[in-house]
Amino acid sequence: MELSYRRPAANEEFFSELEIKRSKFLTFIARATTEQEAREFIGELKHRYPDARHHCSAFIVAVEDANAIERSSDDGEPAGTAGTPMLDVLRGSGLFDVVAVTVRYFGGIKLGAGGLVHAYSESVSRCLEQVVSVVRSRRELYRATFSHADAGRIEAELRGRGYLIVGTDYGARVTYTIAVAPGAKPELEATLAALTSGGARVVDAGIDWVE
Known part of the structure; x- marks a missing residue:
């Protein structure tokens, strides 16, 4: 673990919404200092939006004197089209102790694999623009x-x-x-x-x- 890193401000939830071909992508980003906290946040959003088709997610949690924990989930989207692109964007942000969840409401028009990768990447990128971070x-x-x-x-x-x-x-x-x-x-x-x-x-x- 580095001597310092950035992470989202505590007790804050950041949000953005993206619409592509009538599909709505609602993205939420928050701080998660443990894998359990990240999974609880993902579960809470599944409970909050039970009627959505997908609740895709990615998180990066810092671990002292070890590699960070990185996980992602496509949650029913074609393999590699949602969770992995989301995780790639989080990696590029430089943030740790961060969890992102993108809730998708299907609009009836298929986006294709490339379209999904773009949609989920763009959703997280836009939400990251809202994130207030602090240095630990x-x-x-x-x-x-x-x-x-x-x-x-x-x-x-x-x-x-x-x-x-x-x-x-x-x-x-x-x-x-x-x-x-x-x-x-x-x-x-x-x-x-x-x-x-x-x-x-x-x-x-x-x-x-x-x-």
């Missing part, structure tokens, strides 16, 4: 503690310089958990030293994915 990155985490009087100012300075604060703990003092790119600890230490006249201590808090 592998980051080093560090904690630093400040007085309540200084915390607000330091937080604003850090955010203004592009630092990502992923956790805040309030006690007698305020502790921020700060995410930085691998190898960027010295830069963080220098920044905090300048902001606190050398008074801040940076403590290692591990490595995690953040977005």
